[in-house]
Amino acid sequence: MQEIDFKPKAFLFDLNGTMINDMEYHTMAWHSIMNEDLDANLDYETVKKEMYGKNHEVLTRVFGKNKFSAEEVERLSIEKEKRYQQGYFPHLALIAGLDNFLEKAKQAGILMAIGSAAIPFNIDFVVDGLNIRNYLGAIVSADDVETSKPDPETFFKAAKYLEIAPEDCVVFEDAPKGVESALNANMKCVVLTTTHTIEEFDGYPNILGYINDYNDTKLNALF
Structure with missing residues (x-):
């Protein structure tokens, strides 16, 4: 150093x-999407390691290429950001x-x-x-x-x-x-x-x- x-x-x-x-709230939002919506069965620490880059890059790293259509990626991204903002807003x-x-x-x-x-x-x-x-x-x-x-x-x-x-x-x-x-x-x-x-x-x-x-x-x- x-x-x-x-x-x-x-x-x-x-x-x-x-x-x-606020990274905890991004991770919680993705954890919710991936497990509740997409049935990925991923623990919190596994999701946390993927918390960098654009939303579509996160989805590709976790689920592989071409798993979702462009429309599905957009829908999942919007839903993730809604959950993030809802969770984090009281702590902004x-x-x-x-x-x-x-x-x-x-x-x-x-x-x-x-x-x-x-x-x-x-x-x-x-x-x-x-x-x-x-x-x-x-x-x-x-x-x-x-x-x-x-x-x-x-x-x-x-x-x-x-x-x-x-x-x-x-x-x-x-x-x-x-x-x-x-x-x-x-x-x-x-x-x-x-x-x-x-x-x-x-x-x-x-x-x-x-x-x-x-x-x-x-x-x-x-x-």
Whole structure:
């Protein structure tokens, strides 16, 4: 693990598990769909391991290619997001300290963007529900990329929209595939330990540090 010893020009945030601590609710929604609707008989931990990428990619990993028609994938995806939002809405909140961190970054002139595999429906649910759109110079969603993380496209596009070189960005992530995406984009990364253990990130040389939330004082070195 490297030290936080440089001053980035932009912060790129994954959304789920990184700005909000909601991955449990995504997993519960998929677990419900896969077992109650699709009779997959999968335990919670098995479903949790598949919680990255676009909805159709999740379905393909679990059930194989061509199991569902495009119409079925769309129907299942919409139902999954409805169950997620219904379950998470009473708990909708920024991760501790992020409100102050966003304001500090704005005052410091650091540009910010979201780079997420979430669909716009869910991103808008969070961004407008928590009134943080004014901090963001760009949003890259699942609909904006051809290939999901760990491909670097999501973060490359976010940096491009901000007009910042990749090497001048710091990515905030909570998942190994997201850290790998940042690495593939030549970006350093700060990991939120909301979803995965530190041991699950072994071998990634671009990680600057691990934080439980944005009150961690080591983040002061970024400004």
